Amino acid sequence: MIEFKSVSKRYGDNKAAALAVDNISFTVPTGTLTTLLGPSGCGKTTTLRMIAGLESPTGGEIWMASKQGQSESVIENVTHRAAHERNVSLVFQNYALFPHMSVLANVSYGLKMTNVKKADAKARATLALKNVGLVGFDDRLPSELSGGQQQRVALARALVLEPAVLLFDEPLSNLDAQLRRAMREEIRHLQQRLKLTVAYVTHDLVEALAVSDHIVVMDKGAIAQQGTPQEVFEQPKSEYVKNFLGEAALLRDDIDRFLKWQK
Ligand SMILES: Nc1ncnc2c1ncn2[C@@H]1O[C@H](COP(=O)(O)OP(=O)(O)O)[C@@H](O)[C@H]1O
Numbered sequence: 001m002i003e004f005k006s007v008s009k010r011y012g013d014n015k016a017a018a019l020a021v022d023n024i025s026f027t028v029p030t031g032t033l034t035t036l037l038g039p040s041g042c043g044k045t046t047t048l049r050m051i052a053g054l055e056s057p058t059g060g061e062i063w064m065a066s067k068q069g070q071s072e073s074v075i076e077n078v079t080h081r082a083a084h085e086r087n088v089s090l091v092f093q094n095y096a097l098f099p100h101m102s103v104l105a106n107v108s109y110g111l112k113m114t115n116v117k118k119a120d121a122k123a124r125a126t127l128a129l130k131n132v133g134l135v136g137f138d139d140r141l142p143s144e145l146s147g148g149q150q151q152r153v154a155l156a157r158a159l160v161l162e163p164a165v166l167l168f169d170e171p172l173s174n175l176d177a178q179l180r181r182a183m184r185e186e187i188r189h190l191q192q193r194l195k196l197t198v199a200y201v202t203h204d205l206v207e208a209l210a211v212s213d214h215i216v217v218m219d220k221g222a223i224a225q226q227g228t229p230q231e232v233f234e235q236p237k238s239e240y241v242k243n244f245l246g247e248a249a250l251l252r253d254d255i256d257r258f259l260k261w262q263k
């Protein structure tokens with residue numbers, strides 16, 4: 001699991017500058033998916049990068065399970081630990097695949113870097129590709145794949161490392177609407193099937209509804225509200241959250257259908 005304890009982040013040395021992340025506390029229990037939801041600039045990516053160890057907090061503490069799997073996990077203070085010392089993988093919105101490498105080489109690359117034997121790396125990469133439903137494309141180059149297929153490769157590349165924590169930063173924003181719908185369902189199924197611990201960033205309300213166990217609504221670096229999808233959408237606690245939901249009024253049908261389906 002991941003735990004944020006009163007974490008703040010200010011970029012640069014100017015003490016008068018606004019906090020990018022302002023005293024936030026939340027947990028992502030093992031095997032669940034928590035979404036950071038809010039408009040552009042509210043601090044979602046900064047929060048995710050602090051989980052990954054790519055930014056260090058100005059204040060507060062980050063605790064995390066050191067190993068995958070519930071029984072063996074030990075919760076440790078990782079606030080000052082470097083990115084490579086954390087068992088975390090990040091999936092970006094632009095997939096950053098190696099263009100000159102085949103699908104299989106892209107997925108096994110991270111294992112090669114950690115000295116896994118070649119045959120084992122191939123077997124694990126093949127399994128990861130199967131897990132994301134991409135079979136029969138091993139020898140293709142990324143340029144020979146659709147956007148959705150490239151996204152699956154990026155997902156397989158993160159999964160193959162068997163990270164204790166998987167991070168997604170607006171992973172679907174480069175896909176068209178139809179594919180986005182299909183992929184968010186698949187990410188959710190995969191997360192539940194493999195019991196992955198995931199922190200997921202989006203500005204899209206319906207996407208948050210579709211994938212989350214827990215939603216953290218952010219406003220200018222702070223947490224406006226957090227809870228289950230039902231709690232947030234049935235009992236918005238502030239005008240800010242109400243307005244955020246209001247902007248999605250056109251999607252009300254989707255939300256109603258979802259809430260009915262959850263019950
Ligand atoms: N590297 C950086 N240096 C200075 N300010 C930054 C940097 N990255 C983000 N910010 C600022 O921090 C705030 C939060 O940004 P970010 O975490 O990227 O928000 P989001 O992902 O929700 O759009 C914004 O005001 C942004 O301009």
Ligand SMILES: [Mg+2]
Pocket residue numbers: 044045046
């Ligand atoms: Mg962002």
